Amino acid sequence: MDLVDIRALFEEQEKYAGQKVTVGGWIRSIRDSKAIGFIVLNDGTYFKPLQIVYSDALSNFAEISKLNVGAAVIATGTIVATPGAKQPFEMQAETVEIEGQSTADYPLQKKRHTLEFLRTIPHLRARTNTFEAVFKVRSVAAYAIHSFFQERNFVYVHTPLITGSDCEGAGEMFQVTTMDLNNVPKTEDGAVDYSKDFFGKPVNLTVSGQLNVETYAFAFKNVYTFGPTFRAENSNTTRHAAEFWMIEPEMCFADLKDDCDTAEAMLKYVISYVLEHCPEEMAFFNEFIDKGLIDRLNNVVNNEFGRISYTEAIELLEKHNDKFDYKVSWGCDLQTEHERFLTEEIFKKPVFVTDYPKEIKAFYMKLNPDGKTVAAADCLVPGIGEIIGGSQREDDLAILEKRMDELGMKKDEYQFYLDLRKYGSVRHAGFGLGFERCVMYLTGMANIRDVESFPRTVGNCEL
Amino acid sequence: MDLVDIRALFEEQEKYAGQKVTVGGWIRSIRDSKAIGFIVLNDGTYFKPLQIVYSDALSNFAEISKLNVGAAVIATGTIVATPGAKQPFEMQAETVEIEGQSTADYPLQKKRHTLEFLRTIPHLRARTNTFEAVFKVRSVAAYAIHSFFQERNFVYVHTPLITGSDCEGAGEMFQVTTMDLNNVPKTEDGAVDYSKDFFGKPVNLTVSGQLNVETYAFAFKNVYTFGPTFRAENSNTTRHAAEFWMIEPEMCFADLKDDCDTAEAMLKYVISYVLEHCPEEMAFFNEFIDKGLIDRLNNVVNNEFGRISYTEAIELLEKHNDKFDYKVSWGCDLQTEHERFLTEEIFKKPVFVTDYPKEIKAFYMKLNPDGKTVAAADCLVPGIGEIIGGSQREDDLAILEKRMDELGMKKDEYQFYLDLRKYGSVRHAGFGLGFERCVMYLTGMANIRDVESFPRTVGNCEL
Numbered sequence: 001m002d003l004v005d006i007r008a009l010f011e012e013q014e015k016y017a018g019q020k021v022t023v024g025g026w027i028r029s030i031r032d033s034k035a036i037g038f039i040v041l042n043d044g045t046y047f048k049p050l051q052i053v054y055s056d057a058l059s060n061f062a063e064i065s066k067l068n069v070g071a072a073v074i075a076t077g078t079i080v081a082t083p084g085a086k087q088p089f090e091m092q093a094e095t096v097e098i099e100g101q102s103t104a105d106y107p108l109q110k111k112r113h114t115l116e117f118l119r120t121i122p123h124l125r126a127r128t129n130t131f132e133a134v135f136k137v138r139s140v141a142a143y144a145i146h147s148f149f150q151e152r153n154f155v156y157v158h159t160p161l162i163t164g165s166d167c168e169g170a171g172e173m174f175q176v177t178t179m180d181l182n183n184v185p186k187t188e189d190g191a192v193d194y195s196k197d198f199f200g201k202p203v204n205l206t207v208s209g210q211l212n213v214e215t216y217a218f219a220f221k222n223v224y225t226f227g228p229t230f231r232a233e234n235s236n237t238t239r240h241a242a243e244f245w246m247i248e249p250e251m252c253f254a255d256l257k258d259d260c261d262t263a264e265a266m267l268k269y270v271i272s273y274v275l276e277h278c279p280e281e282m283a284f285f286n287e288f289i290d291k292g293l294i295d296r297l298n299n300v301v302n303n304e305f306g307r308i309s310y311t312e313a314i315e316l317l318e319k320h321n322d323k324f325d326y327k328v329s330w331g332c333d334l335q336t337e338h339e340r341f342l343t344e345e346i347f348k349k350p351v352f353v354t355d356y357p358k359e360i361k362a363f364y365m366k367l368n369p370d371g372k373t374v375a376a377a378d379c380l381v382p383g384i385g386e387i388i389g390g391s392q393r394e395d396d397l398a399i400l401e402k403r404m405d406e407l408g409m410k411k412d413e414y415q416f417y418l419d420l421r422k423y424g425s426v427r428h429a430g431f432g433l434g435f436e437r438c439v440m441y442l443t444g445m446a447n448i449r450d451v452e453s454f455p456r457t458v459g460n461c462e463l
Numbered sequence: 464m465d466l467v468d469i470r471a472l473f474e475e476q477e478k479y480a481g482q483k484v485t486v487g488g489w490i491r492s493i494r495d496s497k498a499i500g501f502i503v504l505n506d507g508t509y510f511k512p513l514q515i516v517y518s519d520a521l522s523n524f525a526e527i528s529k530l531n532v533g534a535a536v537i538a539t540g541t542i543v544a545t546p547g548a549k550q551p552f553e554m555q556a557e558t559v560e561i562e563g564q565s566t567a568d569y570p571l572q573k574k575r576h577t578l579e580f581l582r583t584i585p586h587l588r589a590r591t592n593t594f595e596a597v598f599k600v601r602s603v604a605a606y607a608i609h610s611f612f613q614e615r616n617f618v619y620v621h622t623p624l625i626t627g628s629d630c631e632g633a634g635e636m637f638q639v640t641t642m643d644l645n646n647v648p649k650t651e652d653g654a655v656d657y658s659k660d661f662f663g664k665p666v667n668l669t670v671s672g673q674l675n676v677e678t679y680a681f682a683f684k685n686v687y688t689f690g691p692t693f694r695a696e697n698s699n700t701t702r703h704a705a706e707f708w709m710i711e712p713e714m715c716f717a718d719l720k721d722d723c724d725t726a727e728a729m730l731k732y733v734i735s736y737v738l739e740h741c742p743e744e745m746a747f748f749n750e751f752i753d754k755g756l757i758d759r760l761n762n763v764v765n766n767e768f769g770r771i772s773y774t775e776a777i778e779l780l781e782k783h784n785d786k787f788d789y790k791v792s793w794g795c796d797l798q799t800e801h802e803r804f805l806t807e808e809i810f811k812k813p814v815f816v817t818d819y820p821k822e823i824k825a826f827y828m829k830l831n832p833d834g835k836t837v838a839a840a841d842c843l844v845p846g847i848g849e850i851i852g853g854s855q856r857e858d859d860l861a862i863l864e865k866r867m868d869e870l871g872m873k874k875d876e877y878q879f880y881l882d883l884r885k886y887g888s889v890r891h892a893g894f895g896l897g898f899e900r901c902v903m904y905l906t907g908m909a910n911i912r913d914v915e916s917f918p919r920t921v922g923n924c925e926l
Contacts, residue, residue: 001717001718003716005616005684007616024716024889025684026681027887044682044684044685044715045616045683045684045685070886070887071886071887072887072888072889074716099716099888099889100858100884100886100887100888101887102886103885106885106886122678122879123675123678123883124678124882126678126679126682126683127681131682132682135618135620135683136683138619138621139613139618139620140613142619142621143609143613143619146606155598155599156601156602156605156606157598157602158601158605158708158915158916159916159917160706160915160919161624161691161693161706162637162693162705162919162924163926164924164925164926165926172641174625174639174640174641174661175639175640175641176637176638176639176668177637177638177640177644179644181640181642181644181647181665182647182654182655184645191645192644198637198705198922199705199919199921199922199923199924200922201924212586212916212917212926215587215589215926216598216916218590219589219590219594219595219598220507220508220589220598220599221468221488221506221507221508222507222508227691228621228691242625242661243623243625245621252487253464253487253537254464255464395563416585416586417586419586419587421563422565422566422569423534423563423565423566423569424489424490424533424535424562424563424565425535425562425563425564426487426535426562427562452621452623453620453621453622453623453679454622454675456623456625458662459661460662461623461625461626461662461664461666463623463626463627463628
């Protein structure tokens with residue numbers, strides 16, 4: 001259909017001033033007095049709506065005036081500047097055709113709804129200002145991430161979701177099967193007969209694409225994944241979901257410093273891109289969701305991230321142990337309270353904590369010369385805590401095998417991973433960015449359920 | 464590390480001529496005579512390799528010469544033009560440091576390997592010319608799709624992978640569970656006790672994001688998904704995988720013609736983008752994989768796609784029934800042999816077939832005024848058959864409910880979908896593009912297993 005986007009009306013105001021155009025969209029509010037009516041129309045292409053003025057010169061004036069919020073109309077009229085009014089221009093309608101009615105039980109009446117209520121109608125909530133802004137920013141941020149890596153010649157790899165290995169034992173996994181759970185096939189000795197399952201063996205949903213994508217880094221030098229990952233963890237928090245998207249770049253001929261440099265450049269790029277491409281949405285978040293958000297993000301873009309070793313971080317945190325539920329000491333894992341104290345109170349900006357004790361990090365991280373720590377780096381940001389976890393990878397076959405033995409891992413299941421260290425091993429590094437946490441950070445939204453279209457959490461899998 | 468990409472050496476030849484640079488990469492081949500050696504080095508950033516000349520002036524000349532294919536080195540030297548030679552320039556090395564050895568059992572020796580053999584080493588095959596080209600094109604094509612939609616202000620929506628509904632009954636599904644299959648919890652009456660499962664009910668991996676993304680189209684007008692989908696079908700063909708990526712745009716205020724226009728523009732955009740950004744890779748496919756590929760793709764870009772109704776297509780095909788294993792007649796579904804005959808023999812270019820009998824299409828497709836056909840459109844392309852399936856959607860609540868009743872569907876499970884027709888219904892349309900088939904079409908690769916990083920098919924889930 002030959003409709004003009006409301007975005008175009010706002011972005012090319014001079015072009016459209018005085019012009020007759022046709023728009024289509026959904027009514028956000030409608031009111032009328034005797035001879036004149038006002039429709040606030042949103043067509044989803046722009047955060048701000050278009051005001052449409054219609055009069056009783058229209059044959060269907062009464063019918064229009066009876067429309068409910070949520071109804072869809074197609075309106076034709078002239079765009080007229082309205083100096084001094086709240087909006088810069090409005091449409092004076094010549095025709096308003098009703099495309100689709102909205103019944104009186106429409107759940108999104110013109111009033112404030114709680115986020116909790118809106119979570120019960122995930123199929124409708126993107127029609128509200130808050131969620132229109134969230135999911136627009138999410139889309140633009142996703143594209144920014146692709147642009148960042150593609151401009152730098154990183155190759156996007158779609159690593160598999162269904163996997164026969166459990167990666168790093170990073171978390172509880174979902175099993176995937178085609179067997180009838182009412183009647184699970186069993187072998188003679190009573191075990192599950194996986195020869196009857198689709199893949200002929202037990203398989204799970206991936207918790208990380210990292211081990212797979214490392215194999216592609218050894219072909220392309222610089223690669224990244226951007227896809228869904230899964231955790232079957234029974235944790236009902238505002239930061240955990242069972243299904244979420246993750247970005248995992250992997251770089252060859254790169255060490256931990258290169259890794260942090262790339263992570264910092266990526267975050268700054270994404271923030272800048274979103275601030276530039278979603279100014280209306282970001283102004284909305286700044287005003288209604290998280291006052292100070294834009295200043296904080298600009299501050300991130302314009303300053304170097306802090307960098308501190310785990311050992312130094314522990315020394316700093318120990319002085320404040322009276323403030324923490326969990327007291328810190330060298331060797332302990334950092335809790336969110338510690339991470340947030342470091343980034344919010346001490347650094348007041350994002351900070352990389354590097355070189356953690358090997359015992360609290362994954363097997364594939366590169367052992368430092370001290371023999372005690374590994375070349376890991378977590379990026380902590382105010383308001384969230386850890387947003388990125390990365391490391392240089394162990395590229396020495398003998399050291400990697402020794403570490404796997406120490407941890408009792410089955411090396412034959414990781415032969416493909418060990419092969420990378422046999423055939424042209426190179427120093428390499430990578431990190432993982434949880435995309436939902438990134439969107440929360442960009443928008444100020446406090447609950448992961450409010451940045452996913454249809455969130456999956458323990459006990460919840462609606463639509 | 465401060466390395467120069469081999470891509471930069473080729474793309475900025477004037478800048479680097481006579482300059483001293485350092486590169487890092489993997490040896491594709493190596494040979495030496497008494498006092499001089501030649502390394503063909505690939506660093507993954509560019510399809511063509513760099514020739515490095517090293518001499519016995521280097522203290523580790525003997526050590527270098529013993530390196531195997533696949534070893535990683537870091538070389539510093541001067542870039543020197545080589546007029547008349549196969550390659551436009553070479554590096555005259557001052558130092559060649561060995562980053563990582565490659566043992567003699569490296570599976571990718573310098574010889575031709577079959578695609579079947581390479582499928583057995585998915586963690587290494589991207590180091591070959593063929594798969595380096597495939598996965599570079601795949602990455603660039605994915606970005607082209609994002610660019611196409613983002614430039615047109617479509618909102619990228621991450622629809623969920625784990626789902627409680629079965630969409631359109633489009634195919635066999637994988638079940639997702641955290642229950643112990645050795646000991647499935649049962650209720651008192653012997654049924655599976657899903658209250659013990661992670662989500663408290665049976666859930667599956669999605670076969671399509673369409674129904675979910677339609678809800679977002681009603682908020683943003685134009686949206687798209689680009690994510691993994693799953694089919695648990697026991698079909699061992701060259702075109703089917705259990706896990707694959709799909710692009711599903713959905714547009715409001717759009718009819719079937721708009722749908723086809725967008726699909727055609729998208730395919731042309733992606734082809735043009737890949738031809739422009741991957742000229743070396745495409746020349747390789749054209750020479751070694753599929754002679755005539757580039758001409759065929761240019762032909763697609765420069766011509767309008769054909770458009771024909773199903774009824775007309777059947778009339779054309781019936782004249783050739785002697786050529787088909789399955790004879791066609793009105794009402795039958797088109798098989799790949801018919802689709803390919805239409806696009807390859809009759810049209811000799813891509814063609815949309817529209818307005819199929821409602822019985823062979825999904826419940827949500829818009830009923831045409833004839834009461835017999837629906838506003839569906841499949842896009843058929845030479846060499847593949849169907850690459851895109853789309854339709855205008857039924858936006859009339861009463862007609863949709865009637866159709867669901869006819870098919871015995873449980874309407875209460877689709878209340879969210881029916882809500883879209885209650886609250887501001889608008890004409891809308893969308894389509895699905897199987898991304899792997901798109902990559903096959905772009906590269907001429909004939910087997911879906913050769914365009915996925917780690918393909919999942921019945922009985923196969925390696926790494």
